[in-house]
Amino acid sequence: MRNKQLFGGRFGGVLRGLATLVLALPVTLAVPPSPAAAVGPALLPVTVTNNSGRSEAVHLYILGTDIRPGGGLGYVNAAGTFTRWPAGGLPPTPAPDVAIPGPSRGGSVTVRVPRFISGRMYFSFGRKLDFRLTPDGLVQPAPWAGADPNRDILFDWSEFTYNDAGIWLNSTQVDHFAVPHAVAVTDAQGTRKTGELVANGRANVINGLRAQPAFARSVVTRSDGTVLRVLAPGKAAEAGLMDPRYLDAYITSAWQAYTGRTLTVVPRSAEPNRRFFGRTVGTNMVFTDSTGARVATVAKPTTSNVWGCDGVFNAPNVAPFIEPEIKRTLCTALVRGTLGRYDVEPNLTAANFYRNSAPNHYSRLIHANMVDGRAYGFPYDDVGGFESLVHSGDPRSAAVILTPFQS
Template identity: 60%
Template sequence: MGALGALALAAAAVVVATPAAQAAGPDRLPVTVTNSSGRGDAVYLYVIGVNLATGRLGYANSSGTFTNWSGGALPPAAAPDVSIGGPGNGGSTTIQLPRGMSGRIYFSLGEKLKFFLTPDGLVQPAPWAAGDANANILFDWSEFTYNDAGIWLNSSQVDMFAVPHTVKVTGSGGTHSAGTLVADGRNNVVNQLKAQSGWASTVVTRADGTVLRVLAPGKAADAGKLSATYLDSYIASAWGAYSSKTLTVVPFADQPSTKYYGRTSGTVMSFTDGAGRQVASFNRPSSANVWGCDGNLAAPNDLVVGPIARTLCAALNRGTLGTVDTQPSTDASQFYRNSPTNQYARIIHANMADGKAYAFAFDDVGNFESLVNDASPTSAALVIEPFNGGGGSTPATGKALRNANGKCLDNNAQGTGNGNRIQIWDCNGTVAQQWTYVEAGSTLRVQGKCLDVAGGGTANGTKVQLWDCNGTGAQVFIRQNGGYYNPQSGRCLDDPAASTTNGTQSQIWDCNGTSAQRWTLG
């Protein structure tokens, strides 16, 4: 239990600014939990967190009443059973979330979770720690903050990947969802991690054969299931690269003129502002510091050191530090190309239907996190997804659109935002490559959106992108001579210079019948 004492619940898993505002959502927000797992286990729910008005730790019952924890001892004493009966397979249960609370919604399958109290707080389940009482229980959680400014709800894989689940919020902005895996995504993640050299032990299986979870690299290393120095060689190379060049950090997307400049001397990277004043310095981090975004990469809650630290940690996890010299990089096609790399984050992101996940602490840098929020919510939902099959794939009619040069047309990082880059990539069967050709309108579609000529351009070299289907000439591609012809421009869908380099953005070009313009759907 001593090892678990440090895991007492802190104030908020989701850090959100709380501006003065009128209450935008109901005092009790209905959250519907649906069980589509395909498993027969009983489900137990827990709403655990902090009262934002008082700072007191506690829990909420099914009707949304918050109660402070009391008691506690050393060694930790068993907490009262505050579980809420959840839905059976195919069913749903609605609970109420009180406004003014931040914390976690836990859900366990087959067995109730075990919580413990110390005089200082709550000891949460930590199955990566030796002797944890919940080590053999199948469970997971989502994190939330609900206050007068709205709700923030995210699925989290920062510590582990266990139970596939989608989070949803409905409100003034419509319905938003995150965390949905591609078809058979859970099995994909497990099997793909097992196939990576040195990572197989991060997959934890119960004696009855149930895969309980995949541990995130920091937790796996602490448990002796992954080399503690796994990322050290890459970190040293990336860190040392700035002894001979400058790293530019632009930490705020809405403040492009705020820049900091980093150079390395020995093992210390120092940053100056535009006036040449030193504003921060960081000792070279260890693998553990990168996995946890802490230690030498600790990010204080300020406007300079913290934002720089967050940016550095995201770049090291994604493998772009050392090669992309202006950070943060938001080009997902450049992520996880380093060796060794964060295979855990790479594989989880690749198996998310929208490409977004919270695979490490600052995965929100550049907005790659699996988060939904709404300023005026009316309801929320959590869906436990199928363990086998299921997922957020496109309809069965979706097929690979393969170029004659052997690569597939790919929606970058499975992003669904308007303007997302369409590129060529190794054919991999993910949702980002499941194209359908809709005869009515002659459109090519992926993930519910259309292939679009950027800006309705007509010039050679105009890039193609993802966009809401809108019936304009920029989205008309007629099958012709083994390719796809855009009548508005008079040009054809083209792989630039017949490239075979992953990430090359596709374009339109004069129709020429070369291999760069021959595409096979199927």
């Protein structure tokens, strides 16, 4: 899953009154414990190729955390050297310019990523990004916020973790859909790639959402006519561009469905006998195990809780992991629109997704326009393996490919 410990709690920044979030740790993926022996080169080559068809200069940034004890938050230069950020202030002070010149149209640039770094690679077109520092961390771009200085820049990012267990690299649309790009990893078994759009996929997503009245205003266009991004529903609601109660009626219906029926949650496909049983009692869904012991109680969520898979869905990620697994299953089912329609979750049949009374057209259209159908349309899109992620335990190289905006 897309780990919520990112840049200090994927979404648990501090100083939320700022125009952008101040985040303390990098966005990354959940990974297993590292083995004793190092795997992969100390500096992993990552090639960025510009097949976008756009002529503007591209600027790259590799930002993240050294995940070893005492590592800290910082940036990586093109040669693979990690440097911690200097101290910031209040109001936030400008961060050093750590942009790496990106590839020109049709070209490629290879950078190095050191082992034990977890974070993001940003890429912007035409203008450099504006990063700021506070005493608590780095202020990341948040273009859905009204005063964010990056809101008129065309940019996006990929996420990664590289450690002794290998490389995890994903494209993401959890916050917005902006720059079409694919990710790839190469090892002894060959090259695996994901995140590639079908021909005219970007336009298909944009036009498809413009045709949905509830989502139409989430398409953000610059004054020169450039479509900068489509905001994910939660971010669009934060920006006042979408009804913040869009899912409310559906949530109520789905919640009420289990007042007289039992919802069976089977959170691990490899452990089909690990089952939990839920019934709605008042505004809560109460879960028991096979012995009848209560194992979790989940309050009825708001639309915002569902879009962010947070709030009532937050749970300590500690053994035996029952509560967090139940909650991520419920949130996934609500986002995909299967909760209330089926009695066993997660439902992993893609044809059943986004067919509820208030469909998530954002995630639906993005998945529909991916060559392999895989995307990160919301935080738990990895449930069932629908995420745009590549991994290798013994990588030789990785790649980010900026793909055509039109073709």
